[in-house]
Amino acid sequence: MTDDRAHTAEKSGTAVATAMRATDVIAAYARWAPIYDVVFGRIMESSRRAAVAALPPDTRRVLEVGVGTGISLPDYPSSVRVTGIDLSPDMLAKARQRIAAEKLTNVEAILEMDAARLEFADDAFDCAMAMYVMTVVPDPARVMSEMRRIVRPGGRILAVSHFAPESGVRARIGGLLSPMGRLLGWNTTIRASTLAALPGVRLLSNRAAGLGGFYRLLEFEVAKV
Numbered sequence: 049m050t051d052d053r054a055h056t057a058e059k060s061g062t063a064v065a066t067a068m069r070a071t072d073v074i075a076a077y078a079r080w081a082p083i084y085d086v087v088f089g090r091i092m093e094s095s096r097r098a099a100v101a102a103l104p105p106d107t108r109r110v111l112e113v114g115v116g117t118g119i120s121l122p123d124y125p126s127s128v129r130v131t132g133i134d135l136s137p138d139m140l141a142k143a144r145q146r147i148a149a150e151k152l153t154n155v156e157a158i159l160e161m162d163a164a165r166l167e168f169a170d171d172a173f174d175c176a177m178a179m180y181v182m183t184v185v186p187d188p189a190r191v192m193s194e195m196r197r198i199v200r201p202g203g204r205i206l207a208v209s210h211f212a213p214e215s216g217v218r219a220r221i222g223g224l225l226s227p228m229g230r231l232l233g234w235n236t237t238i239r240a241s242t243l244a245a246l247p248g249v250r251l252l253s254n255r256a257a258g259l260g261g262f263y264r265l266l267e268f269e270v271a272k273v
């Protein structure tokens with residue numbers, strides 16, 4: 049997302065104040081890229097695998113939004129063709145190295161692109177995957193809308209992240225952690241219900257996916273009229 053578009057999103061009320069703008073994302077992940085896999089590899093591994101395992105058996109073509117270093121790419125079955133996009137050239141460079149080193153022939157393309165402005169035709173994919181991305185982007189509603197557009201009717205959007213609990217003690221703790229999330233560029237306040245309320249998607253499941261339920265896997269069906 050360009051800074052202008054971030055401003056527009058803020059004006060429209062859909063932006064999240066804690067999330068980063070494109071220039072911040074690129075700068076932050078240039079610093080993270082060399083150490084990302086060591087820091088966030090193992091801790092998020094089971095949730096990434098749970099997301100890939102949730103792909104319906106007839107899935108042929110997946111878009112992974114915010115693919116980062118491509119850490120999840122080896123988890124996809126070889127029958128699934130995967131395209132990955134990300135804003136950060138440094139993270140994508142790592143992804144390309146991994147694809148070459150591990151000879152991942154089912155990866156169709158790795159492209160520098162904004163999740164809020166996907167350069168793909170409508171209904172081009174069976175599934176859009178967003179692993180630890182919805183809490184980073186400035187306008188999650190806009191990213192959901194784009195994923196919905198490029199997924200065929202009846203296809204899936206799968207999102208893994210720490211989503212804020214709807215209520216109770218854990219929700220209050222999430223609120224208290226919000227300033228820490230701001231430091232890391234993560235939004236700790238996005239709820240599954242906020243994404244589920246968006247048009248054209250139906251929440252099929254919201255399940256624990258790692259760290260004792262701290263990470264959640266949301267499974268949406270795309271329903272277009």
Ligand SMILES: C[S@@+](CC[C@H](N)C(=O)[O-])C[C@H]1O[C@@H](n2cnc3c(N)ncnc32)[C@H](O)[C@@H]1O
Nearest residue numbers: 049077114115116134135136139162163179180
């Ligand atoms: C926390 S990392 C997650 C990476 C990977 N999906 C994983 O599971 O480890 C977030 C990624 O989202 C990317 N990102 C943030 N905002 C983006 C945007 N608007 N469009 C595309 N990618 C974005 C970042 O560059 C980074 O690679």
